[in-house]
Structures are given as structure tokens and as C-alpha cells.
Amino acid sequence: MDSLVPPSLNELIEQLSELPGVGRKTAMRYAFWLMEQNEDYLSTLGDRIAHIKEAVTMCQRCFRSFERQMCDICTDNTRENIICVVESTEDLVQIERTGDYNGRYHVLGGAIDPLxxxxxxxxxxxxxxxHVRTIGTAEVILATNPTMQGDTTATYIRQMLEREDGVQVTTLGRGLATGANLEYLDGETVKNALKNRR
Amino acid sequence: MDSLVPPSLNELIEQLSELPGVGRKTAMRYAFWLMEQNEDYLSTLGDRIAHIKEAVTMCQRCFRSFERQMCDICTDNTRENIICVVESTEDLVQIERTGDYNGRYHVLGGAIDPLxxxxxxxxxxxxxxxHVRTIGTAEVILATNPTMQGDTTATYIRQMLEREDGVQVTTLGRGLATGANLEYLDGETVKNALKNRR
Incomplete structure (x- = not known):
């Protein structure tokens, strides 16, 4: 079927099919839809994709994706002095959305996965x-995903922080189904997990 | 939650959520995934999206998306002299893939939809x-989608072509579920519809 689609469109389809959860069929649908949009939309979208890494930086304290060197949570003095450790900024957004957590965060940028x-x-x-030393936190909540990689990472961090005096390390209360992905859970499950942390 | 994501990332998410079938959640997933790709991938993808309309043109005879003024099907002398009328290039690809049709095509660029x-x-x-006059075709197969818009378009074309002498107008054999979308059907359904055209 490759010969049925113009080469430049084919190349776009190939690239779009690399997006998470997108197969060739969906990529083709996106590509043909894009073809029907006006030049303005296309050039803005293209430009944003090309320069997204330059436009977005990371907070130098918690490593959350942000537009400044230090994010609004890290500079917020009304926040509690506890740190919730998450794998990604998406997970941070998910926890922040519950409205039940008023502490700080630390984004790991992934989970340990030797394979x-x-x-x-x-x-x-x-x-x-x-981060723990700078803000002198008394509690670190490990909110890595309940997967093998997330659990390995949590165990690693727990051992690492044992050396730090006066830091209590907790993990999100299970109730999270093993194998689930934090960013897909409903707010209620996340709220409960947060409340039942141990 | 908008304030939780950097503005430039938010703008990208807004734009991606306009893609067909993509909501804010999926758009966010795409955006964060894009953030993790290398500069090369991002600049190539961005460039392809921005310039897709310039790169792809339409065949001046059948209006299929193609990279040249006249497409390889229209210039293929071994093709039968019948025209299959479709709404989009995607539909053409779907029919061509069955391998059961060896005629020509005409892409409408949509369906009549006054609303x-x-x-x-x-x-x-x-x-x-x-197109009908230029190649002197004896048969036009109407392969618009089995939707209200597609049917309206087919009726309109049937009346329009009544004025042309010696042109038989057929439609794809039903068996296509009403309301279905041609590009999502399996090859077998399309093959049968093609065979049972009336």
C-alpha cells in the first residue's frame, strides 16, 4: 500500500505511527486529517513540535517540566515541607489534580529498568x-508506578535515604492495582492511595 | 490543571487534541512523549507537518493526493476504463488494497453536507x-460512504450523469452497514460490496 500514498505523506505517516498507542491506520488518519487543515494550523503545530524542547525547561530543584528555572511549587512557601517522588511530570499533574496534596514534588525522569x-x-x-537536604524535609512519599520498575526504584530510594537522618520514607497506599499506570487512574483512587500511604 | 503544565506545552496539547479521535488526555500523552524524543525526530516531524501541503499535490485528473500532476493510476493504460468515485484518497487506498479492482478513480474531496x-x-x-468525457468511460461506480451525506452525494451524481450518453452508473453493493466509514472496513467487506455492485 506504500505506493498508494505519496512518499512525503508516507514519511509523515511513518513518523506519526511512532506516537504511543498509534498504529499505521491511526497515523494515516491523522496524516490525511492534517492535509485538510489550513497552513496556519500546520505551521504553528510543526513549529511547536520542532521547538518544544527549547520552549520547555525543567525546574532545577524538582525536575518537573516547566517554563522557568524554578517552578511555582518549589517557590511556594505555603507548601508543606514533604516531598512526593514521582516518575514523570504527568504523574505530578495527576496527583496535583486531586487537590489533596499540598507538599512538594521530585520528578525522577523515569524508573530503574536495566533491560x-x-x-x-x-x-x-x-x-x-x-533536594531533601536543601529543604530539610521530614517525609518523602514514594509515588512511583506500582510496576516492577517502579517498585525497584522505590526500594532503591528507600535504601538511599536511610543514610539521611530524620527522614521518614512512605509509599502510596496500595489499592493501586499492580501493573497500573498512575496517569490513567481516576482521581479517587489516587486520593485514597495518598491518604492510606504507609 | 492548565497551570500545572508549561504554557508552550499546553499550547501543543491544545493543538494535538484537535486531531480526530484525540482528547486532552491522549494529546497530553503525545506531548510528553514528544518531549522525550531527540531533536532530529522533532525537527523532521515538525517540518513535515508544516510543509505537508506543499509536498503533496493532487492528480489533476482524479484529484487523488499524489506527488505529481497526473497520478500513476490515471496514466496506467492497462487499467480498465471505468471510474470508481470515492470521497477521499483514504477510501481509494482502501479499495485499491483489495486488489479486486483494476479501473480508475475519481476523488470528490468530501460529500455534500449543507449543514x-x-x-x-x-x-x-x-x-x-x-473525467468521464475525457476517458470516454462506460461505467461509473459510486463508492461514497453509506451515510446520509454519502447517499445524498451519490444521488446527486447519478442525476448529474444521466445527461451523459452511454454511461452506466452503479453503486457499491450494500452489505456495507449504514453509518459505517469505508476506511475502517475490512478488505473482505469491501471486496464483496465491489462484487455485488448494482
Whole structure:
């Protein structure tokens, strides 16, 4: 079927089919839909995609995707002095949305996964120790995903933080189905998990 | 939650959520995934999206998306002299994939839909008459989608072509579920509909 679609459209379809959960059929649908949009939409979208990494930076303290060096949560003095450790900014958004948490965050940038070549040094772990010391937190909530990689990461962090005096390490209360992905859970499940942390 | 995501990322999410079948959640997933890709992928993808309309043109005879003025089907002398009328290039691809059709095509660029402001003059209808005359076809197969808009368009074309001498107008054999969308059907259904055309 490749010969049925113009090469430039084919190349676009190939690239779009790399998006998470998108197969060739959906990618084709997106590509043909894009073809029908006006130049304005296309050039704006193209430009945003091309420059998204330049436009978005990370908070230098919690490593959340943000537009400034220090994010609004890290600079908010009314926030409690506890740190919720998450794998990604998406997970942070999910927890923040519950409205039940008024502490700080630390975004790891993934989970330990040796099979995929993600080792502890690829995550913001030494930065987590710095973060804990800088704000002198008494509690660190481990909110990694309830997957093998997330659990491994949580165990690693727990051992790492044992060396820090006066820091209590808790994990999100289970009730999270093992294998689930934090960002897909409903707010209520996340709220409960937060409340039942141990 | 808008304030939780950097503005530039938010703008990208807004735009991605306009893609067909994509909600804010999926758009966010795409945006965060894009953030993790390398500069090369992003600049290539951005560039392709921005310039897709320039890169892809339409065959001046059948109005299929193609990279040249006249497409490989229209210039293929071994093709039968019948014209299959479809709404979009995607539908053409779907029929061509069955391998059961060896005629020509004519892409309308949509279906008559007054509520959405799509009138007969917005489609390639006068060009269809030209096409019919230029190649002197004896049969036109109407393969518009089995929806109200598609049926309206088929009726309109049938009346339009009554004025052309010696042109038989057929429609795809039903078996297509009403309300279905051609591009999502399996090859077998399309094959049968093609065989049972009346």
C-alpha cells in the first residue's frame, strides 16, 4: 500500500505511527486529517513540535517540566515541607489534580529498568538527596508506578535515604492495582492511595 | 490543571487534541512523549507537518493526493476504463488494497453536507463530468460512504450523469452497514460490496 500514498505523506505517516498507542491506520488518519487543515494550523503545530524542547525547561530543584528555572511549587512557601517522588511530570499533574496534596514534588525522569538501559544514575536520584537536604524535609512519599520498575526504584530510594537522618520514607497506599499506570487512574483512587500511604 | 503544565506545552496539547479521535488526555500523552524524543525526530516531524501541503499535490485528473500532476493510476493504460468515485484518497487506498479492482478513480474531496457548508460546487463534480468525457468511460461506480451525506452525494451524481450518453452508473453493493466509514472496513467487506455492485 506504500505506493498508494505519496512518499512525503508516507514519511509523515511513518513518523506519526511512532506516537504511543498509534498504529499505521491511526497515523494515516491523522496524516490525511492534517492535509485538510489550513497552513496556519500546520505551521504553528510543526513549529511547536520542532521547538518544544527549547520552549520547555525543567525546574532545577524538582525536575518537573516547566517554563522557568524554578517552578511555582518549589517557590511556594505555603507548601508543606514533604516531598512526593514521582516518575514523570504527568504523574505530578495527576496527583496535583486531586487537590489533596499540598507538599512538594521530585520528578525522577523515569524508573530503574536495566533491560531498557535505565540505571539509577540516569534518574535524578543524587538531586533527590540534595533536594531533601536543601529543604530539610521530614517525609518523602514514594509515588512511583506500582510496576516492577517502579517498585525497584522505590526500594532503591528507600535504601538511599536511610543514610539521611530524620527522614521518614512512605509509599502510596496500595489499592493501586499492580501493573497500573498512575496517569490513567481516576482521581479517587489516587486520593485514597495518598491518604492510606504507609 | 492548565497551570500545572508549561504554557508552550499546553499550547501543543491544545493543538494535538484537535486531531480526530484525540482528547486532552491522549494529546497530553503525545506531548510528553514528544518531549522525550531527540531533536532530529522533532525537527523532521515538525517540518513535515508544516510543509505537508506543499509536498503533496493532487492528480489533476482524479484529484487523488499524489506527488505529481497526473497520478500513476490515471496514466496506467492497462487499467480498465471505468471510474470508481470515492470521497477521499483514504477510501481509494482502501479499495485499491483489495486488489479486486483494476479501473480508475475519481476523488470528490468530501460529500455534500449543507449543514457543514459543503455544497456540490465544493466537490470535484464538474471535474468528474470532464473525467468521464475525457476517458470516454462506460461505467461509473459510486463508492461514497453509506451515510446520509454519502447517499445524498451519490444521488446527486447519478442525476448529474444521466445527461451523459452511454454511461452506466452503479453503486457499491450494500452489505456495507449504514453509518459505517469505508476506511475502517475490512478488505473482505469491501471486496464483496465491489462484487455485488448494482
Amino acid at each position: 531498557k538501559g535505565v540505571n539509577p544514575e540516569d534518574l535524578t536520584l543524587s538531586e533527590l538527596t540534595d | 457543514k457548508g459543503v455544497n456540490p460546487e465544493d466537490l470535484t463534480l464538474s471535474e468528474l463530468t470532464d
